[in-house]
Amino acid sequence: MPQRQAGREPIYPWVVVGLFWLVYFLNHADRQIVFSVFPLLKQDLGLTDTQLGLLGSSFQWVYAALVPCAGFLGDAVSRRAIILAALLVWSTTTISSGMISAFVPFLALRALTGAGEAFYYPAATSIIGDYHGAATRSLAMSVHQTSLYFGVVTSGTLAGYLGQRFGWRIAFVVFGAAGYLLAALVAKVLKEPARGRVEAPGTVSVIPLGRRLAELASRPSAVILVLCFCGMSFASVAVVTWMPTLVYRQFGYSLASSGFHATFYHQIGAFAGVLLGGRLGDRWAVRTPLARPWVQALGLLGAVPFLWMLGRSQGPAAVFAALALFGFFRGLYDSNLFASLFEVLSPASRATGTGLMLSAGFLVGGSSPVLIGRLAERTGLGFALATTSVWYFTAGILMLLCIKVWFLADVRRMREAISTR
Secondary structure, X not given: OOHXXXXXXXXXXXXXXXXXXXXXXXXXXXXXXXXXXXXXXXXXXXXXXXXHHHHHHHHHHHHHHHHHHHHHHHOOOOHHHHHHHHHHHHHHHHHHXXXXXXXXXXXXXXXXXXXXXXXXXXXXXHHHHHHOOOOOHHHHHHHHHHHHHHHHHHHHHHHHHHHHHHOOHHHHHHHHHHHHHHHXXXXXXXXXXXXXXOOOOOOOOOOOHHHHHHHHHOOHHHHHHHHHHHHHHHHHHHHHHHHHHHHHHHHOOOHHHHHHHHHHHHHHHHHHHHHHHHHHHHHHHOOOOOHHHHHHHHHHHHHHHHHHHHHHOOOHHHHHHHHHHHHHHHHHHHHOHHHHHHHHOOHHHHHHHHHHHHHHHHHHHOOHHHHHHHHHHHHOHHXXXXXXXXXXXXXXXXXXXXXXXXXXXXXXXXXXXXHOO
């Protein structure tokens, strides 16, 4: 949308966030379905825990392989077209997953779902960054992020209920069909903004891929932010993948109840944390660019004891309380995830940086379902999940190092690069 038109429609930047909220809700709902019906898949298809873990890992690995391409394209072609195509692809593979009766083709479709979903986030985040400046960027991205939590809870609960009543296949068909309806709404409402319309209106153009990669590599803070995301992803993917099964096995809940309890407390805590962190990041950033990474460091280190507790506590009340508090601190981290990255990368490189960050995080995170599954076969699922707290602690220490040594200098370099164009 040209800047002149945007000025006539000041509410439209938030309309975009609302539209993307729906798309990202479905994005994560489609991912979560399979985890809530693990026990049914195990029985129906005769799978081991390692094979169940591979269903989660295949998605993550393909996503990791393709999301850099999504980032490269997001800085070069129409982001609106990318989002529409991605939504149609992952909705088609989700429906198809409900029609499979063997492990190998099911695994292939989960991988293809990852391929479709990989192309959404870099383009969407870049568009949000163009519609929202420093005063609202963290909050806008935080509101967008809350759809993840609602998507996981809704899908986890509904997929468990539908699986219990009608069989596991129907959930894939229901959520996949919803994607086609949402694609029609996106096609009607979404407008492509000018790149850099907030910070450098009219001066940002597409630059060669090599220059974008060189900018990312020359910013130590950007590299550290990617590494921190890898640590967070390993633990968080393990929790999302295996908590429904842990609740089902350890406490004897039904599939629907397991899907609800394993997701609701975690995601409602994250919902509170991400909104608080987004608001705090925006208000504090007026005084110092270090505000956003400080909020993230607090989230990473604050989550560590509760991540350990959710795997080692014996009673359901303690586990659900740990899930809620872990979710709250995870939300603080999520709230400034890409707002921090955008502090050190210029507008012309942000989709590329987002894609590479997601790729690294999903590559590492994609290993956790199968690795935790294998460890669980030897030590028990609770202990295996508790060990992932080490990843959050390591990421928190790296974030503190970034704040102390590199972040301010990289912010200055980004601002100087914009002002000289």
